[in-house]
Amino acid sequence: MEQNEFNEDEFINKYKSFLTNGKTERECCSLIVKTAEKYGFRNINDVKELKAGDKVYVEKWNKAVALFRIGSDDIQTGMNILGAHIDSPRLDVKQNPLYEKDFVVYMNTHYYGGIKKYQWVTLPLAIHGVVCKKDGTIVHVCVGEDPADPVFCISDILPHLAQKQMKETAADFITGESLDVITGSRIPPQSDDGENEKTDENKKPEADLAKKNILTLLKDKYNIEEKDFGSAELEIVPAGTPRDLGFDRSMILAYGQDDRSCAYASFAAMIDSNDNDIVPQRTQVCVCVDKEEIGSVGATGMASHFFENAVAEVVARLGAYSDLTVRRALNNSYMLSSDVNAAYDPQNGDLYDRENASFMGGGIVFNKYTGSRGKSGASDASPEFIAMLRNTLDNAKVRYQMAELGKVDQGGGGTIAYLAAKYGMFVLDAGVSVLSMHAPWEITAKADMIEAYKAYKAFLTMHNS
Ligand code: MN
Ligand code: MN
Numbered sequence: 001m002e003q004n005e006f007n008e009d010e011f012i013n014k015y016k017s018f019l020t021n022g023k024t025e026r027e028c029c030s031l032i033v034k035t036a037e038k039y040g041f042r043n044i045n046d047v048k049e050l051k052a053g054d055k056v057y058v059e060k061w062n063k064a065v066a067l068f069r070i071g072s073d074d075i076q077t078g079m080n081i082l083g084a085h086i087d088s089p090r091l092d093v094k095q096n097p098l099y100e101k102d103f104v105v106y107m108n109t110h111y112y113g114g115i116k117k118y119q120w121v122t123l124p125l126a127i128h129g130v131v132c133k134k135d136g137t138i139v140h141v142c143v144g145e146d147p148a149d150p151v152f153c154i155s156d157i158l159p160h161l162a163q164k165q166m167k168e169t170a171a172d173f174i175t176g177e178s179l180d181v182i183t184g185s186r187i188p189p190q191s192d193d194g195e196n197e198k199t200d201e202n203k204k205p206e207a208d209l210a211k212k213n214i215l216t217l218l219k220d221k222y223n224i225e226e227k228d229f230g231s232a233e234l235e236i237v238p239a240g241t242p243r244d245l246g247f248d249r250s251m252i253l254a255y256g257q258d259d260r261s262c263a264y265a266s267f268a269a270m271i272d273s274n275d276n277d278i279v280p281q282r283t284q285v286c287v288c289v290d291k292e293e294i295g296s297v298g299a300t301g302m303a304s305h306f307f308e309n310a311v312a313e314v315v316a317r318l319g320a321y322s323d324l325t326v327r328r329a330l331n332n333s334y335m336l337s338s339d340v341n342a343a344y345d346p347q348n349g350d351l352y353d354r355e356n357a358s359f360m361g362g363g364i365v366f367n368k369y370t371g372s373r374g375k376s377g378a379s380d381a382s383p384e385f386i387a388m389l390r391n392t393l394d395n396a397k398v399r400y401q402m403a404e405l406g407k408v409d410q411g412g413g414g415t416i417a418y419l420a421a422k423y424g425m426f427v428l429d430a431g432v433s434v435l436s437m438h439a440p441w442e443i444t445a446k447a448d449m450i451e452a453y454k455a456y457k458a459f460l461t462m463h464n465s
Contacts (some may be wrong), residue, residue: 011268011453012252012446016242018264019254020145023237024128025063025290025300028086028260032065032267032288033057039271041067044310050317053279058310063087063290063300066310067270071283073463075318076325078332078425079311080460081285082270083302083416084263084339085292088256089113089438091120091179093127093234098183098226100211105184107152109236110176113293117174119439124151125181129234131224139222144239151239152181181236186210238440250361250445257442262338262431263288265449269456282334283314284460292339292416302416308423330423334385336430336459337417338452341365342405343433343443353407358433361445363399364455367429370405372412379418385426388462396458399451403433430455 022028037043041055050056052072059065063086071079091109099106107127111117126144133139144151156174157165165173186209218224224232242254270286287310291301300306312326344357358365368386371378393400405413421427432452435443 008446008450012449014268015261015264015449016252016254019242019256019260022086022260023088023126023145023256024090024235025087026130026233027128028263028288029059029062029065032067032086033059035267035271036065036067039274044313044317047317049319050314055274056314056317058313060300060306064288064306066285066287066307067267068310068314069270069273069280069284070314070318071280073281073283075283075315075320076328076332077282078334079283079285079329080280080462081287081333081335081420081425082266082338082456082459083287083289083307083335083420084266084337084431085259085290085296085302085416086263086288087113087290087293088237088258088260089115089293091125091181091236093129093229093232093236095230095232097229097234098211098214100208103186103210104182105210105214106180107183107236109179109181111179112235114438116170116439117176117179118170120179121154121156121174123153123440124239125153125236126151126239127234127236129232131222131228131232131234133224133228133231139224139228141222141234145241152183152236154179154181184210184214186213245443250447252444252446252449253441254444255440255442257432257434257444258340258437259292259338259431261434261444261449262340262452265432265452266336266338266456269453269460272457273460280461281463282461283329289416296416296419302419307420327423330425333423333425334388334459334462335417335420335425335427336389336456337415337420337427338456339415339417339429339431340434340437340444341367341403341429341431342413342437343435343445345435351406351410353404356402356404357406358401358403360433360435360443361447362401362433363448363451364393364430365401365403365433367404367415367431368402370412370414370417370429373409377412377414377418379421379427381417381428382426385428388426388464389428389430389459392458392462393455396454398455398458400430400455430459 041057044056054070094108097107131139238255245251245253289302296302343360369378369380417427432448
């Protein structure tokens with residue numbers, strides 16, 4: 001992907017491959033680290049000193065990662081930061097998940113992030129994640145993606161018996177607790193006369209023969225015991241790969257595009273900024289964090305000290321560490337909070353203020369503010385910063401649109417912008433617009449992916465002079 005010969009098809013294919021292989025925050029983090037190393041980024045733990053032009057990454061628990069390319073300016077004058085999140089809505093497997101009920105074996109789940117629960121039934125599902133064993137080994141699990149793999153599924157009631165269900169509200173007719181995934185089944189063995197042997201203890205439902213069979217399979221294949229689920233992190237996601245959408249192939253239908261569309265475009269822009277060997281003036285950063293969908297909490301979310309600590313580690317290796325240097329570096333930074341926006345949905349146009357909505361294919365979306373009910377929870381970007389960005393993007397001939405998420409008081413949402421803004425840096429939400437956001441299969445326009453990439457790349461070299 002040289003700057004002069006940017007190949008759009010190749011970029012889209014790489015994006016689809018990122019979505020295929022990165023269906024959890026861990027998988028995305030691994031992909032980012034692996035690719036970054038290929039492009040000369042070193043783990044900061046292996047680096048003693050840093051100078052202009054050097055490239056390092058800081059990683060936390062394989063769930064959050066920050067890439068730095070050191071600029072020629074003093075880091076105290078600030079960095080240009082692209083920040084995205086790599087977690088997506090999904091179903092998490094509980095710690096005591098397996099149970100058998102009337103000959104069917106289920107895995108109990110607790111949903112993660114904002115989902116419409118009814119969208120998750122009757123879909124092929126895959127299980128991704130890790131099982132950490134007491135002896136320290138980590139078993140990596142990925143079942144349901146290879147065409148030869150089995151998949152998993154949540155059943156729904158047939159229409160013939162759904163009279164009562166169809167009268168309930170969409171919020172209620174599939175409950176969170178009922179989102180349990182079918183993982184096995186058995187038909188009870190028959191006796192010689194062809195009838196079920198009711199007296200045989202082994203043939204009673206409570207004998208849990210099907211569940212025991214599943215546990216044997218898990219032991220054989222992964223060497224895990226039932227109790228090992230207690231120290232596992234298994235995520236259930238839609239099975240399958242991204243597809244081109246439409247006769248004209250103008251769109252992509254895929255799981256996890258909130259926010260991997262922006263995470264990938266940011267990461268690709270960061271990597272490709274190496275195309276020329278010119279050292280950037282301002283230090284360039286791409287940070288991809290976890291837990292945005294549940295409030296940016298935890299040690300790997302943006303509300304943690306992960307990013308601040310990463311900057312401190314960088315400053316220390318530049319040989320000028322002080323608390324004040326770190327604070328100044330953060331305070332004087334520019335950041336694009338690379339997160340998605342709801343694309344205007346022509347079938348539900350009344351939910352949007354059309355003049356202030358983002359359209360699929362209309363370019364990267366600037367959200368001056370997010371939030372809800374009177375901008376509550378928004379960081380509200382400074383117009384001075386937006387003007388700088390307009391200038392940068394116009395000069396780079398990048399298409400962008402100004403929008404907010406929906407009509408006033410219709411709902412709302414948040415991003416990581418306000419968490420970066422607390423350091424005093426300039427932050428603006430800027431990302432790809434998504435149709436059916438948070439659905440198992442989300443829609444984006446390829447054109448927007450390309451504009452986002454170009455915008456992020458132009459932003460990385462933006463400076464005041
Ligand atoms: Mn998001
Ligand atoms: Mn989201």
